[in-house]
Amino acid sequence: QPEHSEVTTCAYCGVGCTFKAEMRGEEVVRMIPWKDGKANHGHSCVKGRFAYGYAHHGDRVLDPMIRESIDQPWRVVSWDEAIGFAADRLKAAQEKYGKNAVGVITSSRCTNEESYLVQKLARQGFLNNNTDTCARVCHSPTGYGLAQAFGTSAGTQDFDSVDDADVILVIGANPTDAHPVFGSRMKKRLREGAKLIVIDPRRIDLVRSPHVEADYHLPLKPGTNVAMVTALAHVIVKENLVNLDFVKARCDWDEYQDWAAFVADDRYSPEALESVLGVPAADIRGAARLYATGGNGAIYYGLGVTEHSQGSTTVMGIANLAMATGNLGRRGVGVNPLRGQNNVQGSCDMGSFPHELPGYRHISNDAARQAFEKDWGVSLDPEPGLRIPNMFDAAIEGTFKGLYVQGEDILQSDPDTRHVSRALANMEIVIVQDLFLVETANYAHVFLPGATFLEKDGTFTNAERRIQRVTKVMSPKNGYADWEVTQLLANKLGLNWNYANASEIMDEIARLTPSFAGVSFKHLAEAGSLQWPVNDDSPEGMPIMHINGFARGKGKFVITEYVPTEEKVGPRFPLLLTTGRILSQYNVGAQTRRTENSQWHPEDVLEIHPHDAEDRGVREGDWVKVASRAGETTLRAKITDRVAPGVVYTTFHHPNTQANVVTTDNSDWATNCPEYKVTAVQVSTTNGP
Numbered sequence: 044q045p046e047h048s049e050v051t052t053c054a055y056c057g058v059g060c061t062f063k064a065e066m067r068g069e070e071v072v073r074m075i076p077w078k079d080g081k082a083n084h085g086h087s088c089v090k091g092r093f094a095y096g097y098a099h100h101g102d103r104v105l106d107p108m109i110r111e112s113i114d115q116p117w118r119v120v121s122w123d124e125a126i127g128f129a130a131d132r133l134k135a136a137q138e139k140y141g142k143n144a145v146g147v148i149t150s151s152r153c154t155n156e157e158s159y160l161v162q163k164l165a166r167q168g169f170l171n172n173n174t175d176t177c178a179r180v181c182h183s184p185t186g187y188g189l190a191q192a193f194g195t196s197a198g199t200q201d202f203d204s205v206d207d208a209d210v211i212l213v214i215g216a217n218p219t220d221a222h223p224v225f226g227s228r229m230k231k232r233l234r235e236g237a238k239l240i241v242i243d244p245r246r247i248d249l250v251r252s253p254h255v256e257a258d259y260h261l262p263l264k265p266g267t268n269v270a271m272v273t274a275l276a277h278v279i280v281k282e283n284l285v286n287l288d289f290v291k292a293r294c295d296w297d298e299y300q301d302w303a304a305f306v307a308d309d310r311y312s313p314e315a316l317e318s319v320l321g322v323p324a325a326d327i328r329g330a331a332r333l334y335a336t337g338g339n340g341a342i343y344y345g346l347g348v349t350e351h352s353q354g355s356t357t358v359m360g361i362a363n364l365a366m367a368t369g370n371l372g373r374r375g376v377g378v379n380p381l382r383g384q385n386n387v388q389g390s391c392d393m394g395s396f397p398h399e400l401p402g403y404r405h406i407s408n409d410a411a412r413q414a415f416e417k418d419w420g421v422s423l424d425p426e427p428g429l430r431i432p433n434m435f436d437a438a439i440e441g442t443f444k445g446l447y448v449q450g451e452d453i454l455q456s457d458p459d460t461r462h463v464s465r466a467l468a469n470m471e472i473v474i475v476q477d478l479f480l481v482e483t484a485n486y487a488h489v490f491l492p493g494a495t496f497l498e499k500d501g502t503f504t505n506a507e508r509r510i511q512r513v514t515k516v517m518s519p520k521n522g523y524a525d526w527e528v529t530q531l532l533a534n535k536l537g538l539n540w541n542y543a544n545a546s547e548i549m550d551e552i553a554r555l556t557p558s559f560a561g562v563s564f565k566h567l568a569e570a571g572s573l574q575w576p577v578n579d580d581s582p583e584g585m586p587i588m589h590i591n592g593f594a595r596g597k598g599k600f601v602i603t604e605y606v607p608t609e610e611k612v613g614p615r616f617p618l619l620l621t622t623g624r625i626l627s628q629y630n631v632g633a634q635t636r637r638t639e640n641s642q643w644h645p646e647d648v649l650e651i652h653p654h655d656a657e658d659r660g661v662r663e664g665d666w667v668k669v670a671s672r673a674g675e676t677t678l679r680a681k682i683t684d685r686v687a688p689g690v691v692y693t694t695f696h697h698p699n700t701q702a703n704v705v706t707t708d709n710s711d712w713a714t715n716c717p718e719y720k721v722t723a724v725q726v727s728t729t730n731g732p
């Protein structure tokens with residue numbers, strides 16, 4: 044029988060389910076979905092329910108370790124020695140190579156308070172803006188694109204809003220695998236009669252599952268999202284389906300007219316783009332008509348939109364569709380990014396990007412910068428710092444020498460693994476703070492043990508901007524919450540931080556961030572959760588944004604010219620590889636592989652269409668070599684018509700397959716988000732890895 048219990052928030056995906064963790068002493072014995080959870084209403088998926096498994100796993104490293112160079116064995120040391128070693132090397136790197144030679148990477152797995160302190164360490168401690176977050180490699184185009192269109196880098200709705208959707212348009216997302224609790228909620232609405240449009244190269248479960256069938260599945264070729272959203276817009280404009288009352292009242296009329304003339308061009312007709320997209324024009328026309336005229340239209344999208352060389356353009360194209368049809372500002376509609384990790388939204392909110400202070404204020408904004416300067420007692424650099432890929436490039440050039448990574452396995456999760464490993468090997472100090480000796484730790488000089496979500500206090504912000512408490516249900520096995528470790532490092536670097544608890548960090552965030560002005564642990568305890576902005580204008584938060592006007596004033600229509608990716612198929616690499624996730628595993632698998640979930644999906648496999656398999660003599664379960672211009676890996680083949688001919692698909696949950704060895708360093712033009720979703724490859728049979 045449990046002896047006590049606490050309510051806390053799942054540390055996996057952006058749905059943000061809350062659980063009651065039942066404890067016996069310092070052991071979690073069960074996690075029960077919390078009936079009052081506003082994101083999950085008492086439901087959970089197979090990941091969250093068993094999440095506590097990795098907290099108790101024997102692979103956890105609980106002692107700090109250092110080594111002079113990466114070819115030496117690790118040496119267990121005291122916290123004081125490890126932190127001192129890290130601080131000395133960071134200082135030495137800055138003295139020798141300049142203040143911009145070091146930086147930090149925060150993680151969407153960490154709390155808001157932890158992310159806030161890591162970016163503060165860069166800005167106040169290193170005096171540069173070399174701070175980035177793993178959101179760089181997933182939803183940075185969302186941050187950019189939605190800010191351009193609406194003025195706010197966040198989804199427009201709460202999850203409950205889907206109950207009023209008449210048409211659900213899912214593009215580049217696989218909710219039943221990647222966001223299962225919300226996926227179930229969506230299916231419930233579909234069973235009640237809502238219509239469904241799925242735009243995805245794969246026949247994901249939503250397309251056809253018991254009692255749910257998509258009205259339109261548009262299986263476009265990977266890399267053609269911009270052509271697709273512009274073709275949909277073409278139909279809406281040319282067939283006079285635009286909600287002109289909404290556009291005239293809410294959007295910049297001149298920009299709208301320029302955009303309408305652009306999309307009306309014949310080269311963006313579904314017929315003209317049929318061969319580019321690989322989708323029948325009639326289906327595109329039918330889907331456009333359904334979205335524009337079927338009642339409340341709600342768009343949900345995921346990494347299949349953002350992880351492209353035109354990721355930001357597609358996000359803005361989606362915003363164009365919603366504005367043109369008036370599908371914003373009320374229940375049942377909206378533009379809703381389904382965030383991959385639990386705290387992607389929060390990590391971005393907290394100023395983890397090199398160009399933005401907390402609350403999405405540009406670092407060149409004098410008033411915003413001065414507020415932080417006054418509070419922190421330093422002069423801040425008004426120039427944006429290095430993004431993650433820029434850090435890697437600078438490291439290879441020899442100008443970037445030190446990195447502190449909290450909770451992110453960059454070697455496994457970033458594209459073009461060989462490039463990342465060369466960059467890491469060229470640094471003089473790499474500090475990895477994590478639960479396990481992850482792949483990146485192979486290149487680290489300092490390993491600082493991390494704490495799980497069960498061992499610390501703080502907050503996560505889910506995909507609907509909902510800030511929820513993370514509650515310490517057991518003592519940190521390593522001795523410290525992650526924010527405490529950052530504080531130790533900051534103070535060793537000469538700063539004078541005195542946070543007694545995570546609540547005090549949130550108080551500072553609220554003091555300096557207008558959209559969080561009314562957030563405190565006390566307020567969260569009273570309200571259960573709060574959806575930002577929380578301030579004088581919306582003291583109890585804002586479930587639905589842009590009701591009476593956009594945050595930027597008039598909504599902005601952006602021209603979305605389709606530019607084909609540089610990644611081309613050809614005789615050497617004739618197939619397009621796209622990647623994604625599966626229900627039972629989470630991202631690089633560092634956590635889920637160490638839970639009960641390890642029994643499901645024990646390896647990544649390559650989905651290949653029967654025609655492509657036959658052409659290559661590949662049989663079900665065969666080992667196949669997947670080779671690209673960047674590298675090659677070996678997986679087992681799964682023959683399925685879920686993928687179209689010419690397209691292959693895999694997941695990236697297992698380090699032995701290293702899917703990112705083959706992905707390229709192409710990236711989004713605006714944000715450098717990697718183009719994980721489009722890699723030209725060849726597939727051939729082989730004897731094994």
Ligand code: SF4
Pocket residue numbers: 053054055056057058059060083087088089090091092222223224225
């Ligand atoms: Fe909920 Fe996502 Fe956690 Fe599953 S992984 S329990 S859907 S937050």
